[in-house]
Amino acid sequence: MRFLVLSDVHANATALAAVLAASEGRWERCVCLGDLVGYGPDPNEVVERLRSVANMAIRGNHDKAASGLKPMEDFNPVARAAAEWTRRKLSPDNLEYLSALPAGPLEIEGLALVHGAVRDEDEYVFAPAEALDGLLSSPSEITFFGHTHYQGGFSYREERLEVIHLRPQAGTGFAALRLENGTRYLLNPGSIGQPRDGDARAAFAIADLDHDVVEFWRVPYDIIAVQMRMREAGAALPLIARLAAGR
Ligand code: ZN
DSSP: OEEEEEOOOTTOHHHHHHHHHHTTTSOSEEEEOSOOSSSSSOHHHHHHHHHHHOSEEOOOHHHHHHTTSSOGGGSOHHHHHHHHHHHHHSOHHHHHHHHTOOOSOEEETTEEEOSSOSSOTTOOOOSHHHHHHHHHHOSSSEEEOOSSOOOEEEEEETTEEEEEOOOOOSSSEEEEEEOOTTOEEEEEOOOSSOOOSSOOSEEEEEEETTTTEEEEEEEOOOHHHHHHHHHHTTOOHHHHHHHHHTO
């Protein structure tokens, strides 16, 4: 089974379209790790596209905020303004879909899906010390997580934890990780709509479980078109600027 793994789309329809075009014909099941909305200008377009393409999706903190499941006071002023705009913009149908998304961890055919940490969907997993608990306690050997917007991850085998750093080739390209037997993995496909790992291209992953390979992809998209729609929507300038920096 080949899985297309999407995360942190953040209402960026242009980036999502580029990802779906680049991955066409390379997967059988599509899973989404949450944060469909928040920050970006296209919440309805993104939710509708994911509703039709994803076989399984879990919720992120921004989905909870936009659908009213989480108090917006937890957010900084910029994220909060974006969440309020998103909530006003979403159709009742799409709001209902977001509020009904399940929390992780959710399992599908050998994979576990979480938004943040395995035990707390709102917690960030940046450092090895933060990854250890999830590596040990996840219901599955291979777990995909999001939330940090950093592509890469961690592996654990015989009491050794390793950080996985991959450098996908320029343009549209990927770097492959070979999965070893008896090793546990916590893997982040990166963010589609708002990468923060220094590479402005949209990020995603394809997990080919029949061949024990995970491909970490990057694909360029029309960032300026998205920035113009954000400007029209009245988004905060730092949010608009960070798309081009990938930070
Ligand atoms: Zn996010």
